[in-house]
Amino acid sequence: MLDGMSRGMGMRRSAAGTVGLILGSILIASGLVPRAASAMCCACSSCSGTAFCVDAVPNSLTCATLCVAAGCNGTVFDSADVCALGCDGAPDVPTATPSRTPTSSPSRTPTDTPTGTATSTATATETNSATATETPTASPSSTPSTSPSSTPTSTPTPMRQLSGHVRYYSDNGPVPGVTMSIVGMSPAIAMTDADGAYGFSFASGDFTLIPTKQDDVQNAITALDATLVLRFQAGLEPTFTNDQKLAGDVTGNGSVTALDATRILQFQAGLLPRFEVANTCQSDWVFRPDLIMIPPNATPIEPQISTGVCVKGAIAYDNFSGTVPNQDFVGILFGDTTGNWPGPSNPTPTATPA
Ligand SMILES: [Ca+2]
Numbered sequence: 001m002l003d004g005m006s007r008g009m010g011m012r013r014s015a016a017g018t019v020g021l022i023l024g025s026i027l028i029a030s031g032l033v034p035r036a037a038s039a040m041c042c043a044c045s046s047c048s049g050t051a052f053c054v055d056a057v058p059n060s061l062t063c064a065t066l067c068v069a070a071g072c073n074g075t076v077f078d079s080a081d082v083c084a085l086g087c088d089g090a091p092d093v094p095t096a097t098p099s100r101t102p103t104s105s106p107s108r109t110p111t112d113t114p115t116g117t118a119t120s121t122a123t124a125t126e127t128n129s130a131t132a133t134e135t136p137t138a139s140p141s142s143t144p145s146t147s148p149s150s151t152p153t154s155t156p157t158p159m160r161q162l163s164g165h166v167r168y169y170s171d172n173g174p175v176p177g178v179t180m181s182i183v184g185m186s187p188a189i190a191m192t193d194a195d196g197a198y199g200f201s202f203a204s205g206d207f208t209l210i211p212t213k214q215d216d217v218q219n220a221i222t223a224l225d226a227t228l229v230l231r232f233q234a235g236l237e238p239t240f241t242n243d244q245k246l247a248g249d250v251t252g253n254g255s256v257t258a259l260d261a262t263r264i265l266q267f268q269a270g271l272l273p274r275f276e277v278a279n280t281c282q283s284d285w286v287f288r289p290d291l292i293m294i295p296p297n298a299t300p301i302e303p304q305i306s307t308g309v310c311v312k313g314a315i316a317y318d319n320f321s322g323t324v325p326n327q328d329f330v331g332i333l334f335g336d337t338t339g340n341w342p343g344p345s346n347p348t349p350t351a352t353p354a
């Protein structure tokens with residue numbers, strides 16, 4: 001299966017591969033080794049043209065994970081193997097197609113055009129060949145805008161099937177205003193409230209839960225953060241945690257260096273509107289799952305950042321059902337290595353049920 005998955009992932013970068021491998025091991029360990037099944041086509045709905053063919057893994061969680069790994073916030077999977085542009089079209093046949101939907105086959109125009117005016121044929125050709133490259137562009141991924149989702153209608157608080165909290169990494173304080181996105185067959189969005197709590201009234205099937213948050217810096221990024229980065233790089237901060245490393249890698253290249261310190265100084269001086277890593281991740285914050293217990297059929301996905309690639313922290317659920325609380329995350333503001341983000345500032349929106 002690993003082989004099938006890795007082939008399915010095709011040209012994806014190493015971070016995605018790591019997630020796939022981790023997921024694969026978890027699936028094997030948990031006895032979810034695939035039954036014989038048709039291939040599944042996963043189309044990442046928010047990155048048009050990105051699709052994967054997953055063979056012998058009757059598990060849309062894999063699809064969601066692959067799309068998440070590719071930086072796409074939406075997944076449409078199709079167990080019948082009939083994606084719009086096809087997966088492999090044949091059940092039970094392992095394919096090696098990491099099918100980027102064949103948008104722009106640089107078709108040589110049919111040679112047998114009758115009349116001989118060679119002029120017009122030349123133009124129609126290789127114009128759009130450039131689009132076929134597989135650079136995992138941090139493309140539009142539909143960052144769930146904090147849109148004024150038509151909500152609060154004061155219904156009696158419904159039973160929450162899926163719920164949890166988001167807390168700040170340094171002091172466990174509540175993080176409000178986090179957009180919690182359910183990515184899967186039935187996409188939904190909820191916001192964390194002033195207590196950092198969120199909840200979805202309806203959740204079922206296969207999906208991935210992904211937090212993102214924009215802005216809300218609140219003067220938490222100062223020269224002190226840059227100093228701390230330099231001290232860490234010089235080996236003077238032995239207790240620098242993984243969370244601090246996530247905060248400090250504002251260039252998003254997977255390591256904490258003097259360049260990160262420079263960028264932090266530029267940011268706090270107003271010379272840099274946004275960190276590179278925030279652009280790559282489409283989020284000014286990074287989150288990691290913080291589960292007391294991992295529910296059955298759930299897979300925590302740790303954030304992984306390397307040049308041009310941002311695998312967001314998430315929890316993937318396979319065949320979710322029932323009522324599952326405590327699906328918590330830890331939030332980290334990019335740049336805040338000192339961890340002094342002060343906590344809720346503005347009156348925050350009341351919890352927005354999905
Ligand atoms: Ca860096």
Ligand SMILES: [Ca+2]
Nearest residue numbers: 220336338340
């Ligand atoms: Ca700080």
